Amino acid sequence: MASEASPRPFGSPLPSDRPLPTALSGPAPEPRTEEITTISGSIGNVVLDIRNLRTYFFTYEGVVKALDGVTFNVRRGETVGLVGETGCGKSVTAFSITKLISDPPGRIMDGTILFKGANLLWGLDREAKFTTDKKTKRIKVTRRFRRIREGQDRMAAVRGGGISMIFQEPTSAMNPIFSISNQISEALLLHRGPQIVQGILAATPGAHGVAPAIEAAIQSAKSNDPKELRAACRALGEAANSPTLATEVFYILRSAWSNPEEHRGEIDEAVRRRRLSTLQRRFLQRQLKVLSYDADLKGVYMQEMRQGRSGRGARRAISRRRFGLRARTFYYGIWGVRGRVRRPLEHETFWRTVRLLEGVSIANPVQVARGYPHELSGGMIQRVMIAMALSAEPELLIADEPTTALDVTIQAQILELMRDLKTRIGTAVMLITHDLGVIAEVADRVCVMYAGNIVEIGPVGRIFKHPLHPYTQGLLASIPRMDDPTKRLESIPGSVPNLIYPPSGCRFHPRCPHAMPICKDVRPPMTVEATGHVVACHLYHGPVAKG
Numbered sequence: 001m002a003s004e005a006s007p008r009p010f011g012s013p014l015p016s017d018r019p020l021p022t023a024l025s026g027p028a029p030e031p032r033t034e035e036i037t038t039i040s041g042s043i044g045n046v047v048l049d050i051r052n053l054r055t056y057f058f059t060y061e062g063v064v065k066a067l068d069g070v071t072f073n074v075r076r077g078e079t080v081g082l083v084g085e086t087g088c089g090k091s092v093t094a095f096s097i098t099k100l101i102s103d104p105p106g107r108i109m110d111g112t113i114l115f116k117g118a119n120l121l122w123g124l125d126r127e128a129k130f131t132t133d134k135k136t137k138r139i140k141v142t143r144r145f146r147r148i149r150e151g152q153d154r155m156a157a158v159r160g161g162g163i164s165m166i167f168q169e170p171t172s173a174m175n176p177i178f179s180i181s182n183q184i185s186e187a188l189l190l191h192r193g194p195q196i197v198q199g200i201l202a203a204t205p206g207a208h209g210v211a212p213a214i215e216a217a218i219q220s221a222k223s224n225d226p227k228e229l230r231a232a233c234r235a236l237g238e239a240a241n242s243p244t245l246a247t248e249v250f251y252i253l254r255s256a257w258s259n260p261e262e263h264r265g266e267i268d269e270a271v272r273r274r275r276l277s278t279l280q281r282r283f284l285q286r287q288l289k290v291l292s293y294d295a296d297l298k299g300v301y302m303q304e305m306r307q308g309r310s311g312r313g314a315r316r317a318i319s320r321r322r323f324g325l326r327a328r329t330f331y332y333g334i335w336g337v338r339g340r341v342r343r344p345l346e347h348e349t350f351w352r353t354v355r356l357l358e359g360v361s362i363a364n365p366v367q368v369a370r371g372y373p374h375e376l377s378g379g380m381i382q383r384v385m386i387a388m389a390l391s392a393e394p395e396l397l398i399a400d401e402p403t404t405a406l407d408v409t410i411q412a413q414i415l416e417l418m419r420d421l422k423t424r425i426g427t428a429v430m431l432i433t434h435d436l437g438v439i440a441e442v443a444d445r446v447c448v449m450y451a452g453n454i455v456e457i458g459p460v461g462r463i464f465k466h467p468l469h470p471y472t473q474g475l476l477a478s479i480p481r482m483d484d485p486t487k488r489l490e491s492i493p494g495s496v497p498n499l500i501y502p503p504s505g506c507r508f509h510p511r512c513p514h515a516m517p518i519c520k521d522v523r524p525p526m527t528v529e530a531t532g533h534v535v536a537c538h539l540y541h542g543p544v545a546k547g
Contacts, residue, residue, distance in 0.1 A: 045076040053111035062500040068452045079429040081443035089452045118305035157298035161191040164394035170385040174373040181369040185349035191392035205274035209239035221253040221260035244351035283341035293322040356387040451507040458533035468535040
């Protein structure tokens with residue numbers, strides 16, 4: 001196990017096969033001239049490829065270089081851990097990938113973010129113009145808002161279904177004036193709308209097996225066995241071809257152990273709601289067409305980012321057809337008609353929300369779905385955010401401290417949910433955390449970050465057993481060990497530098513016990529020290545890695 005390995009103590013000499021140069025006064029290493037290799041070894045099926053990403057924040061004091069040349073990738077079905085101290089740029093990396101950097105003051109300045117071959121930063125150079133004031137020497141940013149809006153529209157084709165994110169502060173990510181079910185339902189309709197509408201249209205509440213299944217569910221409620229009741233309700237859902245009916249009937253009968261016959265009317269009403277009127281069926285068929293136009297529009301945006309050229313003509317044609325369809329069926333928006341035709345859709349998404357909340361171990365999901373964010377604790381809101389992020393079954397899940405506000409037992413369940421999503425549909429996960437124990441348990445590869453730079457990348461087992469960069473050694477030396485309770489915990493002296501005035505050369509050299517003169521002047525390149533294991537440090541002499 002990676003977590004059982006004994007990392008080298010912080011500041012200790014390197015192994016004999018890699019002699020340590022004399023600190024601060026010794027000779028500088030020879031320039032590296034070896035053959036260039038890739039930064040992560042065998043690339044495989046890459047979902048996300050980040051190259052030389054630079055994100056700056058323009059403040060009155062100066063320009064904060066939050067990310068300054070970040071390069072790494074994430075493969076399909078892989079969990080990549082991003083670790084480092086607070087303020088080293090982990091969350092800024094996540095927000096840069098999803099283009100959620102607040103502008104102003106933040107701005108992605110350079111780099112490439114490839115998601116399944118689509119450059120998410122295509123057109124970035126046309127969104128703003130930078131000029132330097134001759135008197136004050138400050139950088140002035142002139143934004144072109146039409147280009148910025150087009151870039152945000154392109155990102156809307158990627159967010160959610162392609163790249164989903166669990167935010168570090170869920171309380172600021174939830175809207176306080178909408179209920180939990182409204183907010184999760186919006187995400188469901190946006191990313192899985194066609195599947196939901198088709199499920200409503202395919203329901204058969206009048207099938208011959210529905211009545212016996214209802215009777216079996218009522219009888220199972222008398223047994224006081226939740227598992228038996230759940231199985232009977234699942235059989236009812238299969239008979240009616242409606243999984244959400246099974247969930248609704250289960251919660252109707254769950255608290256009716258004494259006399260479930262009294263709730264037969266509620267069950268009949270739940271079944272009746274699955275029967276669609278002619279107007280409702282036509283509305284849902286129209287919604288399928290609208291959603292197909294939305295899917296076509298997303299396809300055009302993805303094609304733009306893959307090919308690097310504008311598809312404005314195709315976008316306009318799709319938008320005209322979509323607008324024409326909505327104009328011809330404007331009567332669905334009339335007050336009174338709108339509520340009636342949308343009722344099956346709202347009912348279906350509500351019970352799908354309940355099922356999602358069950359998946360993140362919320363005790364009373366029906367009550368929580370009907371409630372509002374201010375009524376929940378921080379841990380409960382965190383689980384709601386996780387349910388919302390997992391609802392779209394994304395191809396890449398960015399989890400920014402997903403288990404910080406959760407109990408230990410709930411942490412294990414959430415990590416198991418993420419692992420199940422990874423194995424079931426091949427979702428790639430980028431996990432941002434301070435907890436190296438979590439990284440050792442769930443990650444496949446680790447990217448160690450310091451002051452806006454990636455300093456080491458490698459397989460999780462090798463990083464824990466053979467950490468190379470002095471910063472990685474310091475992080476591992478600062479965590480307690482169950483197998484060595486007498487071990488003295490060490491700390492890294494100093495703190496993360498001010499990124500307005502970052503140290504020259506290697507940004508870690510003011511805190512590094514092995515610093516040399518070259519560390520102050522030359523930024524170390526990433527060098528390959530083993531298969532898939534690269535490090536940015538002048539102490540090592542492997543072949544230079546390609547970004």
